[in-house]
Amino acid sequence: MTRGPWRRLAVVGVGLIGGSIARAVRARRFCETIVGVGRRRSALAPALAAGAIDLATDDLAEGVRGADLVVLCAPVGSLPGLVRAAWPHLGPGTLLTDAGSVKRGVVAAALACPPRPGVAFVGSHPMAGSEQSGFGASDPDLFQGRLALVTETGATDRDALAAATAFWEGLGSHVRTLSVDAHDRGVAVISHLVHLAAYGLVATADGDPLPLAARGFVDTTRVAASPETLWVDIFRENQAALDEALGRYREILDRWQTWIRQERWDALEAELGRAREIREKLG
Amino acid sequence: MTRGPWRRLAVVGVGLIGGSIARAVRARRFCETIVGVGRRRSALAPALAAGAIDLATDDLAEGVRGADLVVLCAPVGSLPGLVRAAWPHLGPGTLLTDAGSVKRGVVAAALACPPRPGVAFVGSHPMAGSEQSGFGASDPDLFQGRLALVTETGATDRDALAAATAFWEGLGSHVRTLSVDAHDRGVAVISHLVHLAAYGLVATADGDPLPLAARGFVDTTRVAASPETLWVDIFRENQAALDEALGRYREILDRWQTWIRQERWDALEAELGRAREIREKLG
Numbered sequence: 001m002t003r004g005p006w007r008r009l010a011v012v013g014v015g016l017i018g019g020s021i022a023r024a025v026r027a028r029r030f031c032e033t034i035v036g037v038g039r040r041r042s043a044l045a046p047a048l049a050a051g052a053i054d055l056a057t058d059d060l061a062e063g064v065r066g067a068d069l070v071v072l073c074a075p076v077g078s079l080p081g082l083v084r085a086a087w088p089h090l091g092p093g094t095l096l097t098d099a100g101s102v103k104r105g106v107v108a109a110a111l112a113c114p115p116r117p118g119v120a121f122v123g124s125h126p127m128a129g130s131e132q133s134g135f136g137a138s139d140p141d142l143f144q145g146r147l148a149l150v151t152e153t154g155a156t157d158r159d160a161l162a163a164a165t166a167f168w169e170g171l172g173s174h175v176r177t178l179s180v181d182a183h184d185r186g187v188a189v190i191s192h193l194v195h196l197a198a199y200g201l202v203a204t205a206d207g208d209p210l211p212l213a214a215r216g217f218v219d220t221t222r223v224a225a226s227p228e229t230l231w232v233d234i235f236r237e238n239q240a241a242l243d244e245a246l247g248r249y250r251e252i253l254d255r256w257q258t259w260i261r262q263e264r265w266d267a268l269e270a271e272l273g274r275a276r277e278i279r280e281k282l283g
Numbered sequence: 284m285t286r287g288p289w290r291r292l293a294v295v296g297v298g299l300i301g302g303s304i305a306r307a308v309r310a311r312r313f314c315e316t317i318v319g320v321g322r323r324r325s326a327l328a329p330a331l332a333a334g335a336i337d338l339a340t341d342d343l344a345e346g347v348r349g350a351d352l353v354v355l356c357a358p359v360g361s362l363p364g365l366v367r368a369a370w371p372h373l374g375p376g377t378l379l380t381d382a383g384s385v386k387r388g389v390v391a392a393a394l395a396c397p398p399r400p401g402v403a404f405v406g407s408h409p410m411a412g413s414e415q416s417g418f419g420a421s422d423p424d425l426f427q428g429r430l431a432l433v434t435e436t437g438a439t440d441r442d443a444l445a446a447a448t449a450f451w452e453g454l455g456s457h458v459r460t461l462s463v464d465a466h467d468r469g470v471a472v473i474s475h476l477v478h479l480a481a482y483g484l485v486a487t488a489d490g491d492p493l494p495l496a497a498r499g500f501v502d503t504t505r506v507a508a509s510p511e512t513l514w515v516d517i518f519r520e521n522q523a524a525l526d527e528a529l530g531r532y533r534e535i536l537d538r539w540q541t542w543i544r545q546e547r548w549d550a551l552e553a554e555l556g557r558a559r560e561i562r563e564k565l566g
Contacts, residue, residue, distance in 0.1 A: 127495070127497035127498075127499075128497070128498075129499070130498075146497065146498070147495065147497050149495065176494070176495070185491070185492070186491055186492040186495045187492075187495060188492075189487055189488050189492040190488050190492040190493070190495045190496050190497070190500050191497065191499055191500065193484070193487065194484055194499055194500050194503050194504075195499070196536075196539060197483075197484055197536075198503055198562075199554075199555045199558040199559070200480075200532055200535045200536050200539065200558075201477055201480055201532065202559075202561050202562045203535050203554060203557070203558045203561075204472055204476065204528065204531050204532045204535055205472050205473050205561075206557075206558075206561055208465065208468070208469055209468070209469040209470075209471075209472040209473040210473070210561065211459070212410070212430065212432065212459070212470060212473045212474075213565055214410035214411070214429065214430050214474065215410075215411075215413075215429070216477055216478070216506045217473050217477050217565075218565055218566075219502055219503075219505050219506070220477050220480070220481055220503055220504075220505070220506055221477075221503075221562050221565075222502050222503070222562075223499045223502070223503055224558050224559060224562040225559060225562045225563050226559065227559070228552050228555035228556045228558075228559050229552065231555060232548050232551055232552040232555065235543060235551070236546070236548055239543060239544075239546070242543060243540065243543055243544060245487065246536065246539075246540050246543070247540070248487050249483055249484065249487045250536060250537070250540070252483045252486050252487055253479075253480075253483050253529065253532075253536075254533070256479060256483065256529075257526065257529050257530070257533070260518060260525060260529070261526060263519070263522070265515050265518075265519055268515055268518070269511050269512065269515040271482075271486060272482045272511035272514065273511045274486070274489075275482040275483075275485040275486045275489075275511075276482070276485075276507060276508060276509065276510070276511050278485050278486075278488075278489055278493065279485045279504050279505075279507040279508045280508050282496055282500075282501055282504075283501075
């Protein structure tokens with residue numbers, strides 16, 4: 001298993017995340033050659049023109065052939081199919097990883113692929129998105145100082161795990177390794193629920209209150225400017241964990257609403273104080 | 284009714300908001316004399332030392348006597364009592380206003396005061412807080428470019444309304460005038476619910492998910508670092524409107540949770556898309 005530096009990187013999906021990976025790898029001279037794979041070659045033209053990728057193709061098999069590192073940066077719902085489609089074309093020594101926000105489906109798809117000597121999959125999730133999208137919003141420093149999550153299963157190759165870790169660390173990220181289940185449940189709360197809650201606040205404010213929006217509202221709902229297609233795709237993939245997270249959130253809001261109606265201000269203040277302490281520690 | 288510049292300003296409560304008002308007025312040379320009123324004189328020492336106020340007193344009557352502009356910047360629950368206590372000591376030509384986040388109680392208290400010639404009250408709400416508090420966090424440019432809400436009732440003196448508007452505009456704010464009811468219902472959604480929702484997200488994430496917190500979570504929950512004492516005070520004052528706002532938010536989350544369980548992704552995407560469009564317009 002290659003531990004980097006890599007000779008040839010294939011990035012499948014050259015949007016915000018894939019484009020930022022290509023540009024970050026280029027800026028750090030981690031690879032000789034970067035191949036961009038997209039559904040339409042025309043969509044890859046800006047990345048080619050910017051020098052973020054050296055080669056562009058709409059043929060997945062051709063794009064991943066000869067690569068020793070392949071990163072799938074397509075919408076999360078399409079990742080299992082891409083793993084299956086890419087797998088037969090990966091050569092010995094290739095690390096296949098992804099940048100999806102939900103790990104259950106893509107990891108299961110990789111586990112179900114027939115073993116191939118020297119080919120390994122490790123699920124990754126760089127937590128470094130933004131409410132913007134597309135190559136135009138990409139940034140070679142997007143991963144600098146951010147968290148990257150890497151998942152392991154009982155079947156995960158240790159060298160491949162170390163290689164994936166080294167890759168994200170090379171782009172400036174702090175890496176945490178956790179199980180697929182812990183990942184999907186954790187991000188359901190810390191990211192997916194947070195997006196749904198923010199969309200919900202905007203929907204609630206639609207109408208008369210909206211012209212009163214100040215900095216608190218604007219900051220709190222920033223993530224609600226994110227593309228809904230991408231997020232519904234994530235919610236679909238993480239349906240059960242999101243449902244559970246939303247249930248926990250609603251339980252808390254239900255309890256607080258009861259206390260507001262019953263004027264149990266001390267009880268409310270105690271729970272808000274606990275939340276404030278937790279939040280303060282995040283800086 | 285004085286339209287400014289004012290001779291003598293009394294600021295009651297010299298914390299984040301009151302301190303910022305004093306410093307903003309001082310920086311712009313809008314007043315000859317600025318009096319700070321606090322429950323303890325020792326608490327006013329930093330404002331005195333910083334030159335934000337010229338005189339410090341813990342005696343409300345003494346503090347407001349001779350002032351032609353009085354701004355109450357104390358916790359919202361204490362405002363009605365402060366209006367009643369200050370009222371008999373205000374001289375002709377004095378504008379009394381406040382900086383409270385809920386207008387119902389303070390406006391009602393002012394309306395119930397016996398008319399005094401040349402003394403007028405206008406409810407104000409500069410939407411320029413932060414999760415910090417205290418004079419140490421004050422900023423002479425806090426109101427620059429922000430929204431300030433000014434309320435009117437059937438009894439509001441037109442000159443006083445114009446004077447209050449001119450005051451906030453003088454500090455750099457954009458002013459909107461609205462009814463007390465529209466104010467309290469609007470801010471219940473755009474500010475009070477948003478704080479409660481953010482505290483709730485932090486409470487939901489407490490435990491395993493918390494170490495996975497990335498920028499989206501940190502931004503969305505920034506307001507949950509606000510002092511809970513201040514916010515429970517606001518929630519208490521705006522109980523009915525907050526209850527209604529929370530009910531609307533929960534209805535939306537309930538509907539979305541049902542759709543997530545029923546896999547009605549198209550319906551969910553349509554409503555998230557509408558929210559995304561609204562949020563994008565806020566910049």
